[in-house]
Amino acid sequence: MLLSVSDLHKSYAGPDGHLPVLRGIKMLLARGETLALTGESGSGKSTLLHIIGGLDQPDSGIVAVDGVDIGAMDDAGRAGMRRDKVGVVFQQFNLIPSLTVESNIGFQARLSGRLDQNWIKELADRLGLSAQLGKHPEQLSGGQQQRVAIARTLAAKPALILADEPTGNLDEETADKVMELMMTLAIETDSALLLVTHSHRLAGRMGRRLHLRAGQIERAEE
Amino acid sequence: MNARVFLLLLWPITASAQGFAGLGTDVDGFSSPQRPAQFDFPIDHGPHYDYRIEWWYLTANLEGLDGTPYGLQWTLFRSALTSNVGKGWSSPQLWMGHAAVTTPDAHFVTERLARGGIGQAGVQADPFEAWIDDWQLVGPDFATLTMTASGPDFAYDMVLNSDGPLVFHGDEGYSVKSAEGQASYYYSQPFYAIEGTLILPMGSIDVAGDAWLDREWSSQPLSDNQTGWDWFSLSLEDGKLMGFRLRQTDGSYYTSATWIDPNGTTTSYSNSAFEADPVAVSDVGGRDVPTTWNVRLPDRGVDVEVTAINPQAWMDTSVPYWEGPIIVQGSHTGRGYLEMTGYD
Amino acid sequence: MTNAGLLALLSHWRHNPMQLFTLVVALSLATALWSGVQAVNTEARASYDAAAETLGEGMFAQIIASTGTIPQEDFIALRRAGWLVSPVVEGRLDGIRLIGIDALTSPGGLAPVGLSDGKLTIEMITRGILFATQETLERLGEVDVRKFPSSDVAPAVILTDVGTAQILLGLDGQISRLIVAPQQPIIQPPLEVIAPNFELIPPQSGSDMGRLTDSFHLNLTAFGLLSFIVGIFIVHGAIGLAFEQRRPAIRTLRALGFPLVHLIALIVFELVGISVLAGMIGVGLGYFMAAALLPDVAATISGLYGQSISGTLHFRPEWWVSGLLIAVGGTALAAAASLWRLACMPLLASARPHAWAMQARRSRLIQTVFAMFLLVAASLLGWLGSGLVAGFAMLAALLIGAALALPVILDGLLAAGERHAKSIMEEWFWADTRQQLPGLSLALMALLIAMATNVGVSTMVSSFRLTFTGFLDQRLASEFYVYADDAQQAASLRAYLELRVDKVLPIQSANQDIRGLPSDIYGPVAHATYRDNWLFLDAVPDAWALIEAGQAAAINEQLARRAGIVIGDEITIAGQPFKVVGIYGDYGNPIGQVIITEAKFAALFPDISPLRFGVRIDPSRVTALSLDLGADFGLTEVNMINQAGIKAFSLAVFDRTFTVTGALNILTLAVAGFAILMSLLTLANMRIPQLAPVWAQGITRARLGRLEIVRAVLLALLTTALALPLGLSLAWTLLAVVNVEAFGWRLPMFLFPLDYARLAAFAVAAAAIAALWPATKLARTRPVDLLKVFANER
Structure with missing residues (x-):
């Protein structure tokens, strides 16, 4: 199993003491699978994604990627995992402003030592970014920037792709196109895709859906 | 009669590093002028060390061969720091010389300072000699004098001869300076004929004219409420006029005058008989100085306008004042000298 | 309304206390450096001006x-x-x-x-x-x-x-x-x-050394001014940032009907208030600095020049006035551009605060052109200009031109680094450093000027020391000097000495006009003392042999410069022609000097007999000899000079001079380090969005923090490397242009690589220390704060 999460708890210090965010999450995800995490704002779905991506630490429970427990890792270990195993696409500000589009796309792939120029070329081509490679992120539109972020994630061929409202800032038509591409490419590269969204329409396109409410999985749909 | 000196000796002078600063206004230890005034010549041409201040003050109206008017000043002041007697360097006597030449468009001034007791400056009565450094006013007697002075940019060498008597101001030489009764001894020799050479940056000029010598000494002649002084000496067709106006803090004036007939006969006028009012003011180095005056002595039918030949005749000395030649027009015509203090 | 407006403006500082702190501290330090140096100068001058003016010595x-x-x-x-x-x-x-x-x-x-x-x-x-x-x-x-x-x-x-x-x-x-x-x-x-x-x-003949004193003070003044410029760069940065961030508040106030003129008046009032406060702190700091330095300076000057000055500091009211004026003036200078932009800002202009960095990048082109213009002007001034004013103008143009050119040059260097990067992290490091450049350039300019100033002043002071000690060796080559009161005493002294010492060297001189310039002609006895110790600035080989042969002469630099004499020219002394074979430095002497052989001197000036004698003797016998001379001839210390004592004292004194310059060096570098710290702290908040994606893709915060320090050190190193040639140009300008214009002689320039290395180490250390706190802060940023960057704004 690529990802296994069991009995995951997480709370944040709030003004009124500890505020539980995740309360005993349990889930599994295999290569080639697509999964949507839905839920209201504050249901804990982003936090769950952050913990799975090694961007945040759980209070208790086990999160294993490729059989290795993230909770037992130190800062460097989590960074290594992010670099080598995971690709994350956020809603905004995914890109490194000082680097060109080309360097941004190749960034994680080069970090993890999986640079494949032909693959990058193909990705750029298919995401319609070939003409933008020499530009800097600030010169691109929002949709173009998100496509660059997706290209960057796919270029590194991570086992697990995490996407947190990747199309939240885009209009519906663009969002659909971007989503389509991401799913297709994830399947092609035999990656698992975990999508956090509040859009039922997008969630509906995933293979499975988990609905979070108040830090717990309310229901799971196949 | 030169009020500036009274003022410079009696005002607190802070800015002046080398002026006769710091003299108290008390007369302790010094003599005061007494009435009736009694003079003994030639001794009284010499210094009176028991009085605090004293001067030999000569002004001259001159003319070049081309008719250009010039003014000339030669002054030696004596001031005693204390009434004690001290010898050599410890003598309390200080001397100050002022010399100036005024042309219609230039004014040359210079100043000398000296300690008494060492021979650098002094006055002796008989034969008469007054000197500071290389300047001197010297002659076998008071009627026949030669006079020299020099500065960085001018010098002069003059001969003077008088054919008239000495003239005594106020009450036979006892000159009252305020309603409170402050007074000085004051006499003049206004009848000098003068000739000689002026050496100016533009060259040497032979000149001739008439000169007026004032002698005055006292210990505390001005009162506290007097702020400045306007002094006139006029040579007119039918006589000479000396008049002064002391400005008082309340805006009023104390005036005094002497009318001198050509034969030397004098008439003294006490407060208010003589009147002088500014008509026009000139900007002299940023100061407003009246350089045209209306001067009146109704008793003699004098009602004249007095105008400075060079309004910029500012004496930029340790204690600054205005002193320069004037032209007289109106009921009478003539020329003379004007001195003004307290405008800086 | 005025109160409300003022409150609205002032609330900015309440929310950005760090900015206010930067502004006040930078301005205070700048004022402190300026007024401290001025205080030292004024005090020293007041001391010997009092003497010189009263005694008429020299003047x-x-x-x-x-x-x-x-x-x-x-x-x-x-x-x-x-x-x-x-x-x-x-x-x-x-x-x-x-x-x-x-x-x-x-x-x-x-x-x-x-x-x-x-x-x-x-x-x-x-x-x-x-x-x-x-x-x-x-x-x-x-x-x-x-x-x-x-x-x-x-x-x-x-x-x-x-x-x-x-x-x-x-x-x-x-x-x-x-x-x-x-x-x-x-x-x-x-x-x-x-x-x-x-x-x-x-x-002047009584105070040759007065000119050297003036030279010392002129250079100290230049140092103070340069230090002040360093501070003003920082103030400029802080004010510019505050203005940018206050644009929304200002727009709101104007939209509410607040007249622009009124608003500008309020801001001016506010700035004057801040600068007066900072100025007062600065003058106070300067006073303490001067008080700490003055005993050393006093000892320096009295030892160097025989001018005794008081080692205690008197607080003079003029410092307050000049310190406050310079603080207010400096603020005005620093704020002028910002105020101008504000005055020209249309009412409906975007209220969005432009990043200061963006602003700087946009004006990059103008800056480059202006920098080029200033640097060309500096070289033209150095080439064609004459006069002290031209010398100082050249200094100013050189420094400001170089400072303006700095970001452009650094950007070019970083771009080259980016092109040659092997790994993606290297590539990112260079690119990211380039991106930080606009935000850091004011601080780096301050560092450049501080560093260049320090290199310049160290070079100058050290050159001064070498030259001066060399000059002492040359002029006081004999172990002992005796001055006779008259010719008769001189003759008996000479006879007395010749029986007791290794060699008596009579010193005799005559006044002559050489090419219309008043000069002293010296006719020393031919002796190894001169051949061994006399240093020429320019000479033909074997110059002493030619002089001793009788047909040649050596002249001092002053005469050579003023009369335009070069080696090989002929001069006429008392009707006799002499060929100039050597030119030597003669520091502090206002008039010309010529050296010919003793035989020629005696022939040309038979009436002159020497009154002064140099005595070669075993140094250990000097004390005994001076006691004997006192007993046998009634000579006092005024008539005798013990060379070893003078030299030892001057060297000790120079070491104190170094303490002073050393202290000033560290202070200016500290100011520049402070500027870097403040810039990095200001940038820190802008950094999070730039770093979050890198972190998310697998780089630890600790590594990012380390890279921040490496970045600061790299920029400091590059700046320091650029500062070195600039500092040397500065030293050259001070020694070869300003000094020549002011005093008529040129101080030879020596290089001191070890000093520069030490200064560079200081500069880099200052930058590293300045980066430490921001980097640590960054390394400790909570993941949740990094994640906020990506968070959905729903």
Whole structure:
């Protein structure tokens, strides 16, 4: 199993003491699978994604990627995992402003030592970014920037792709196109895709859906 | 009669590093002028060390061969720091010389300072000699004098001869300076004929004219409420006029005058008989100085306008004042000298 | 309304206390450096100006009598002949120099005492008063004259009236020397006619070293000014940032009907308030700095130049005024551009605060053009300009041009680094550093100027030291020097010495005009002493041999420069032609000097016999010899100079000079380090969005933090590397342009790589220390704060 999460708890210090965010999450995800995490704002779905991506630490429970427990890792270990195993696409500000589009796309792939120029070329081509490679992120539109972020994630061929409202800032038509591409490419590269969204329409396109409410999985749909 | 000196000796002078600063206004230890005034010549041409201040003050109206008017000043002041007697360097006597030449468009001034007791400056009565450094006013007697002075940019060498008597101001030489009764001894020799050479940056000029010598000494002649002084000496067709106006803090004036007939006969006028009012003011180095005056002595039918030949005749000395030649027009015509203090 | 507006403006500082802190600290430090250096200078100058003005030493021509003292009658005779001279009576009382002057005729007046106090004046003239510093008076024994402490009198000097001095020194009717007033009457007989025995000494001859002192002060002043510029760069940055961030508030106020003029007036009022506050702190700091440095400077100057100055600091009101003026003026300079932009801002302009960095990037082109213009102007000034003003203008153009060019050059270097990057992290590092450049460039410019100033001043001071000690070796090559009072004593002294020492070297000179310039001709005895110790700036090979052969001469630099003489030219001395074979440095001497062989000198000037002798002797015997001379000839210390003592003292003194410059170096670098710290802290908040994606893709926060430090060190290193040539140009300008214009001689420039390495280490350390806190902060950023960057704004 690529990802296994069991009995995951997480709370944040709030003004009124500890505020539980995740309360005993349990889930599994295999290569080639697509999964949507839905839920209201504050249901804990982003936090769950952050913990799975090694961007945040759980209070208790086990999160294993490729059989290795993230909770037992130190800062460097989590960074290594992010670099080598995971690709994350956020809603905004995914890109490194000082680097060109080309360097941004190749960034994680080069970090993890999986640079494949032909693959990058193909990705750029298919995401319609070939003409933008020499530009800097600030010169691109929002949709173009998100496509660059997706290209960057796919270029590194991570086992697990995490996407947190990747199309939240885009209009519906663009969002659909971007989503389509991401799913297709994830399947092609035999990656698992975990999508956090509040859009039922997008969630509906995933293979499975988990609905979070108040830090717990309310229901799971196949 | 030169009020500036009274003022410079009696005002607190802070800015002046080398002026006769710091003299108290008390007369302790010094003599005061007494009435009736009694003079003994030639001794009284010499210094009176028991009085605090004293001067030999000569002004001259001159003319070049081309008719250009010039003014000339030669002054030696004596001031005693204390009434004690001290010898050599410890003598309390200080001397100050002022010399100036005024042309219609230039004014040359210079100043000398000296300690008494060492021979650098002094006055002796008989034969008469007054000197500071290389300047001197010297002659076998008071009627026949030669006079020299020099500065960085001018010098002069003059001969003077008088054919008239000495003239005594106020009450036979006892000159009252305020309603409170402050007074000085004051006499003049206004009848000098003068000739000689002026050496100016533009060259040497032979000149001739008439000169007026004032002698005055006292210990505390001005009162506290007097702020400045306007002094006139006029040579007119039918006589000479000396008049002064002391400005008082309340805006009023104390005036005094002497009318001198050509034969030397004098008439003294006490407060208010003589009147002088500014008509026009000139900007002299940023100061407003009246350089045209209306001067009146109704008793003699004098009602004249007095105008400075060079309004910029500012004496930029340790204690600054205005002193320069004037032209007289109106009921009478003539020329003379004007001195003004307290405008800086 | 005004209150509301002011409150709205001031609330900015409440929300950005760090900015206010930066502004106040930078301005205070800048003012402190400026006013501290000024204070040291003013104090030193006040001390010896007091002496020089009163004593007429150096500033005025003087008259002395070849027979010793001048009879007082002759003084009166001179005055009465139209010579405006003032008497000075001097001697020693309990070993302390006592000087009597006549306040009425002294051209400098009685500056240290001031005649405004009438009672004091009366007492001084009629009874006598001794004026001196408290310390000097305490050294003086019982005297029957009132002692009056005055801090305006030079240390170790008692000033009194000429009459009092005559009595205390037993010189009744005698005058030691006469000071000649600078302005003399239009008509004046020649001196020979009145007093044939008197000698007129032209001004300055008594104080050759005064010129060196001036040089030292000029350079200190330049240092103070440059340090101030460093501070102003920082202030400029802080004010610019505050203005940018306040744009929304200002727009709102204007939209509410607040008139622009009114608003600008409020801001000016606010800035004046801040600058006055900072100025006051700065003057206070400067005072402490000066107080700490002054004893060293005092020792430096008195040792170097024989000018004694007081080692204590007096708080002079003019510092407050000048310190506050410079703080307000500096703020005005720094704020001018921001205010101008504000004044031109249309009401409906975007309220979005532009990043200061973006602003800087946009003006990059203008900046480049302006920098080029200034640098070209600097080279043109160096090439074609003449005069002190041109020298200083060149300095300013060079420094500001270089500072403006710095970001452009750094950007180019970083872009090259980016192109040659191997790994993606390297590529990102270079690119990201480039991106930080606009936000850091003001701080880096400050570092550049600070560093260049330090390199420049270190080079100058060290060159000064080498030159001066070399010069001492040359001029005081003999172990011991003796001065005879007259020719008769000289002859017996010479005979006496020749029996007792290794070699007696007579020193004799004659005054001649060389190519119309007054010069001293020296005719030293041919001896290895000169060949071994005399350093030439320029010479033909074997110059001494040619001089000893009799047909050649060596001249000093002053004469060479003023008369345009080069090696190989011919000069005429007393009708005889000589070929110039050597030019030597002659620091501090205002007039020309020529050296010919003794035989030629004797032939040309048969009437001159030497009064001074250099004595070659085993240094250990010097003390015994001076005691013997004292016993046998009645010579005092005034007539004898022990070379070893002087040299040891000057070296010790130079070491103190280094303490002073060292302290100033560290201070300016600290200011620049502070600028870097503040810039990095300001940038820190902008950094999070730039770093979050890198972190998310697998780089630890710790590594990012380390890279921040590496980045600061790299930028500091590059800046330092660029500062080195700039600092050397600065030193060259000070030594070869400003000094020549101001004093007529050029100080040779030496290089001190070790000093530069040490300074570079300081600069890099300052940058690393400055980056430490922001980097640590970054390394400890909570993941949740990094994640906020990506968070959905729903």
